[in-house]
Amino acid sequence: MSWATKLKQTLAGLIARRTPLSSSQWEELQVLLLEGDLGPELAEQSLENLKASLERDATLEMALANLRAILLSLLPADEGLRLVNPPAAILFVGVNGTGKTTSIAKLAHSMREQGRRPLLVGADTFRAAAGEQLQQWATRLGLPFIGHEIGGDPSAVVFDAMEMAASRGLDPVLIDTAGRQHTTHNLMEELKKIKRVLGKKKAGEPQEVLLVLDANAGMNAIAQAQVFHETLGVTGLILAKFDSPARAGFLFSIARQWQLPTKFVGVGEKAENIRPFSAVEFLDQFLS
Amino acid sequence: MFENLSQRFQDIIKKLTGKGKLSVEDVDAALKEVRIALLAADVHLSAVKAFSQNVREKAVAREILESLTPGQQVVKVVRDELTEMLGPGTGGITVSSYPNSLMLVGLQGSGKTTTCAKLARIFKKKGKSVLLVGLDLKRPAALDQLKYLAKQEGIPCFAEQGAGAQATTQKAQEYFRAHHFDLAILDTAGRLHTDSDLMAEVKAVQDTFRPAESILVLDATTGHVALSVAEEFKRWLDYDSIILTKMDGDARGGAALSCRYVTAKPIRYFGIGEKTDDLEPFYAERLASRILGMGDVLTLIEKAEEAFSLKQQEKVEQALLKEKINLSDFLEQMRGLGKMGDISGLLPSMPGLPQLAGAKLDEKMLKRWEAIILSMTLEERLYPEIINSSRKKRVSSGSGTSVQEVNILLKRFEQFKLMSKQVKKGVLPKFMRNIH
Numbered sequence: 001m002s003w004a005t006k007l008k009q010t011l012a013g014l015i016a017r018r019t020p021l022s023s024s025q026w027e028e029l030q031v032l033l034l035e036g037d038l039g040p041e042l043a044e045q046s047l048e049n050l051k052a053s054l055e056r057d058a059t060l061e062m063a064l065a066n067l068r069a070i071l072l073s074l075l076p077a078d079e080g081l082r083l084v085n086p087p088a089a090i091l092f093v094g095v096n097g098t099g100k101t102t103s104i105a106k107l108a109h110s111m112r113e114q115g116r117r118p119l120l121v122g123a124d125t126f127r128a129a130a131g132e133q134l135q136q137w138a139t140r141l142g143l144p145f146i147g148h149e150i151g152g153d154p155s156a157v158v159f160d161a162m163e164m165a166a167s168r169g170l171d172p173v174l175i176d177t178a179g180r181q182h183t184t185h186n187l188m189e190e191l192k193k194i195k196r197v198l199g200k201k202k203a204g205e206p207q208e209v210l211l212v213l214d215a216n217a218g219m220n221a222i223a224q225a226q227v228f229h230e231t232l233g234v235t236g237l238i239l240a241k242f243d244s245p246a247r248a249g250f251l252f253s254i255a256r257q258w259q260l261p262t263k264f265v266g267v268g269e270k271a272e273n274i275r276p277f278s279a280v281e282f283l284d285q286f287l288s
Numbered sequence: 289m290f291e292n293l294s295q296r297f298q299d300i301i302k303k304l305t306g307k308g309k310l311s312v313e314d315v316d317a318a319l320k321e322v323r324i325a326l327l328a329a330d331v332h333l334s335a336v337k338a339f340s341q342n343v344r345e346k347a348v349a350r351e352i353l354e355s356l357t358p359g360q361q362v363v364k365v366v367r368d369e370l371t372e373m374l375g376p377g378t379g380g381i382t383v384s385s386y387p388n389s390l391m392l393v394g395l396q397g398s399g400k401t402t403t404c405a406k407l408a409r410i411f412k413k414k415g416k417s418v419l420l421v422g423l424d425l426k427r428p429a430a431l432d433q434l435k436y437l438a439k440q441e442g443i444p445c446f447a448e449q450g451a452g453a454q455a456t457t458q459k460a461q462e463y464f465r466a467h468h469f470d471l472a473i474l475d476t477a478g479r480l481h482t483d484s485d486l487m488a489e490v491k492a493v494q495d496t497f498r499p500a501e502s503i504l505v506l507d508a509t510t511g512h513v514a515l516s517v518a519e520e521f522k523r524w525l526d527y528d529s530i531i532l533t534k535m536d537g538d539a540r541g542g543a544a545l546s547c548r549y550v551t552a553k554p555i556r557y558f559g560i561g562e563k564t565d566d567l568e569p570f571y572a573e574r575l576a577s578r579i580l581g582m583g584d585v586l587t588l589i590e591k592a593e594e595a596f597s598l599k600q601q602e603k604v605e606q607a608l609l610k611e612k613i614n615l616s617d618f619l620e621q622m623r624g625l626g627k628m629g630d631i632s633g634l635l636p637s638m639p640g641l642p643q644l645a646g647a648k649l650d651e652k653m654l655k656r657w658e659a660i661i662l663s664m665t666l667e668e669r670l671y672p673e674i675i676n677s678s679r680k681k682r683v684s685s686g687s688g689t690s691v692q693e694v695n696i697l698l699k700r701f702e703q704f705k706l707m708s709k710q711v712k713k714g715v716l717p718k719f720m721r722n723i724h
């Protein structure tokens with residue numbers, strides 16, 4: 001190809017891209033947002049903001065860049081886990097089956113890689129073999145585990161765990177709780193009690209309350225975040241199962257309404273399948 | 289945000305049901321809100337579009353737009369169409385010949401293992417000998433979970449770690465055959481629909497057992513991804529039915545509609561809790577109302593329609609026209625309300641009427657109001673403004689009530705009049721004209 005034809009093609013491409021957004025392109029943007037579980041309200045609002053931010057002859061590329069900036073501005077900055085004064089307790093909560101237990105195993109694995117010795121605490125004394133699940137992870141990872149029989153009092157497990165961590169120099173204390181629907185009042189009260197017991201055992205604990213959300217969820221994740229946050233004061237989110245093609249747009253609503261940062265992203269079932277949340281990477285996947 | 293949405297939806301129902309005649313534009317405006325409600329319930333965009341098109345065709349039909357109660361008819365078309373797209377309910381699973389098997393598949397954490405135990409319980413109750421088969425060799429303690437549940441239910445369980453998926457499946461089948469069980473319920477590992485290795489693995493299980501039904505277990509909280517989940521699992525397994533779990537939470541469950549839209553497979557059950565008896569046969573009407581988030585409004589419309597004969601409606605309409613609403617009309621309307629049964633229970637959830645939430649219209653109070661009005665002279669009933677304090681005293685002692693109660697009644701009547709005027713302007717829904 002001659003230099004001239006190349007230039008001509010590039011110019012043609014540039015000119016083509018300078019055509020203003022058509023209504024079908026607007027619709028494409030809308031579909032993109034809705035299919036990513038952003039929710040109808042925030043999708044509408046974001047597109048309105050986008051419209052206001054664009055010149056009359058804006059291109060699709062400019063629109064996407066602005067949209068990215070608008071969405072990015074909704075996500076709060078995250079500082080990772082802030083743990084002081086060991087042993088620090090981290091409480092993992094969430095509705096049934098979102099990925100709490102597995103996320104603990106993954107975080108424990110990466111903490112051990114960093115030279116720490118976390119304690120895995122099976123305070124899910126409700127679900128069949130929930131304790132065994134975490135215990136098997138502990139064995140695999142070569143880390144200490146503490147738990148009680150099924151039907152035991154989760155607050156008691158947590159109490160014992162803090163003693164054990166203090167006496168054996170284990171840190172942090174990763175506490176697995178039973179999955180529960182945020183609509184079940186007494187089960188939410190049970191979590192409050194666990195939190196209270198931790199605070200009584202050692203002032204300032206738990207230092208983190210992490211809500212685990214399933215990336216495959218839709219708008220209900222927002223209701224989950226609201227109630228868990230109101231009940232317990234959630235300090236951060238873990239987005240599990242993000243190896244799924246789901247795009248988890250509900251995170252924007254949650255971030256906007258309660259300024260909750262996402263701290264980690266789970267991307268598979270293996271111990272190493274976890275990484276710190278990156279807003280930029282999240283947006284790459286969300287807008288893809 | 290949900291308050292906001294349901295408010296919008298309430299507004300549209302209010303507008304629709306308040307109108308004597310609807311235009312095609314009215315229907316379109318209403319459908320826009322319905323689409324938003326469905327999206328907020330996690331129904332996939334393409335299912336939403338198809339649904340709204342179907343509804344539009346039916347709703348703009350002449351009979352509906354020109355009927356006596358077009359707004360209510362449109363609301364009904366929406367609900368009926370949704371019910372049809374979701375239905376029909378099949379009353380659970382029936383297995384026509386034994387020995388046979390059921391296989392449960394789905395994403396990680398959707399509720400397969402728990403649902404296996406729930407199904408085993410149901411078939412055991414029917415007198416079948418059931419074997420639970422644990423084929424999740426991947427998640428730590430997955431087999432322990434199934435074994436525990438099996439033991440709790442007194443159901444035999446085949447759960448062996450060690451060999452690969454293929455070999456274990458073979459062994460499980462041999463065990464099933466050798467012990468002459470009626471039904472094997474196969475618990476498989478959770479997997480992403482995009483993981484072709486794992487999808488091929490579960491396909492092999494299906495090929496070995498050839499189950500009576502392969503069942504997709506779907507979490508009610510699933511978002512837009514449900515569509516591709518349903519599609520891919522179908523492509524690999526052509527599964528037979530769907531079970532929707534975690535309906536005890538407050539998820540709307542719109543994912544089920546996405547699945548039905550791409551597969552047309554029946555939904556068999558709702559999971560409504562973590563215990564083994566927390567499984568209910570699926571009802572399309574219930575899910576339809578839940579997805580729409582309409583609360584009990586449809587029930588109320590129906591009740592209202594039954595309670596008020598057309599004749600009464602016409603009478604009120606005439607009175608409204610003359611703007612001469614009197615206490616006799618009021619009494620008649622109140623009696624009509626009494627017939628609606630426990631209306632106070634319905635009021636708080638009724639779209640468009642948050643202001644009525646506090647006003648309890650119980651039978652007892654209606655009886656007392658009736659007594660008060662019956663103690664009035666005809667003139668007083670027609671021209672309540674003449675009721676001064678000495679008349680009030682007479683009426684209250686005649687009806688065995690207090691002057692204060694008479695005052696309250698007259699105040700309510702004033703509100704009734706005011707609202708009726710608004711109704712005339714088309715502000716209030718038709719079926720609510722009689723409430724104040």
Ligand SMILES: Nc1nc2c(ncn2[C@@H]2O[C@H](COP(=O)(O)OP(=O)(O)OP(=O)(O)O)[C@@H](O)[C@H]2O)c(=O)[nH]1
Nearest residue numbers: 096097098099100101102179241266267268396397
């Ligand atoms: N693909 C994928 N699967 C995951 C991920 N995290 C967890 N899972 C799987 O999801 C399922 C549920 O995970 P668990 O860790 O048991 O979830 P949980 O929240 O502890 O569940 P309950 O205690 O039963 O409420 C398991 O099959 C996990 O292997 C992830 O990041 N990606």
Ligand SMILES: Nc1nc2c(ncn2[C@@H]2O[C@H](COP(=O)(O)OP(=O)(O)O)[C@@H](O)[C@H]2O)c(=O)[nH]1
Nearest residue numbers: 096097397398399400401402534559560561562
């Ligand atoms: N609230 C509620 N929890 C459920 C229901 N079905 C399953 N679960 C819970 O969801 C979690 C995952 O269920 P499980 O059966 O292990 O899912 P699997 O990974 O698909 O086998 C567990 O905590 C179950 O107790 C349901 O209908 N309602």
Ligand SMILES: [Mg+2]
Nearest residue numbers: 100101124130
């Ligand atoms: Mg768990």
Ligand SMILES: [Mg+2]
Nearest residue numbers: 400401424430
């Ligand atoms: Mg399982």
